[in-house]
Amino acid sequence: MSNTSLRRGRYGVDGPGWLLALGGGVVAPLAAVAAGGPRWLLRIPPVLAVPAGLYLHATVRGKFLVWEEQLDALDLRGDERILDLGCGRGAVLTAVARRVPKGRVTGVDIWRTVDQSGNNQQAAAGNAEREQVADQVDLVTADMRQLPLGDDQFDVVVSSMAIHNITSARGREEAVREAYRVLKPGGRLLIADIFHARRYLDILLAAGAVNTSCTDAGPRMWWSGPWIPTLLVSAEKPAAHPGDDDRDGTQQS
Template identity: 45%
Template structure:
């Protein structure tokens, strides 16, 4: 059972509604899968191949929906338990959407605060809005420790070293340019205090690029519970502990200043 840093049980999680990530993807693939299966039922020529394509598309859709509705929540609960929160941290979730990671973190911060930053794109998450996030926080009984901000990840409105933990779940890759994604990673490191922890979950090939840009951290695949349709769209976690004052911190400052 997950607990706060003091060993007390977490508050009950009621039924927040987090929506579906990139809702067009399961809609299009699910519709195509159904169409293929219906066509296979009527056709003789090419029936087997068409039915196989339909089955693959429907399986992809099922795995995708499981991840976005259940799997990612279980994975993030596990990962937040793993980093050893004490319960009084200040945490920032980048691209928080309707609050799936933000609220799971806030449940572990009875004496802390969880801030979310987002531009509230409905393309990236269905029904995405600041109001929906706050309503979900209230439903989960953590509304008193959650704040949301309309903010660009590449230019965060927070002072250096404002947060003990920074998280981001499948958000940074939505920035269209490599330079923009690097700026977002630099901003995450900037607002993180020395010794603080950065956790970025993103597609495996993106997470590797973030790690290469930062020049440190560990990469770990998050398993089948975080596949957006299949292993080819699996999610990897980048975990970084920001260097304390010294050579590592000086190197990090030079890298951030060079990308400013």
């Protein structure tokens, strides 16, 4: 278990443009009234202050609290291989790396700053250093729709607030299928995302996933309010059964 107050990394904010827009909606009317504008503009800041505050809390504290709980619940042994899709500056990447001191964690991203402020590979590497997990982490620049990774490689695949940034439904489906492809039999997939999460569950069920669920992360990950909640999608790839392969490793007919 890890205490979020001990974080050493610098993780920026998610969707900085949205946060700027909400913050601007609070400040701009006040500035306009101060410059002689109509006083009815004073009605706007209180309306936007709460959504802006909820968004800020979600990105600087709430998501960390939720992920700490989710990662603790995985009850990891400490030697697993784990993949973080859309790892950004490494908030989840480093949190899971602390839990697998004998394992490896791979982070994949295309490093777009529109998705996260200051998002680049150097920032992720720097945070891994600050969190003292750099020796356990590999960073890969790649599109999550076409992972340069083999089948059945990872014990756990995680993704936080990343897949929704793919604009097309087909692209999001490809990303979810890729996440499932690289998961080992018996492995666990955990996605935290908005807007399309229930569709991810449908894709995983169609691919053969078991022990699936889709739950609401709650107010700590409301992106301005309950109208943009974070949903947690969890699924397993069925474990291989004895007898599926014969003794020389070839599949039985």
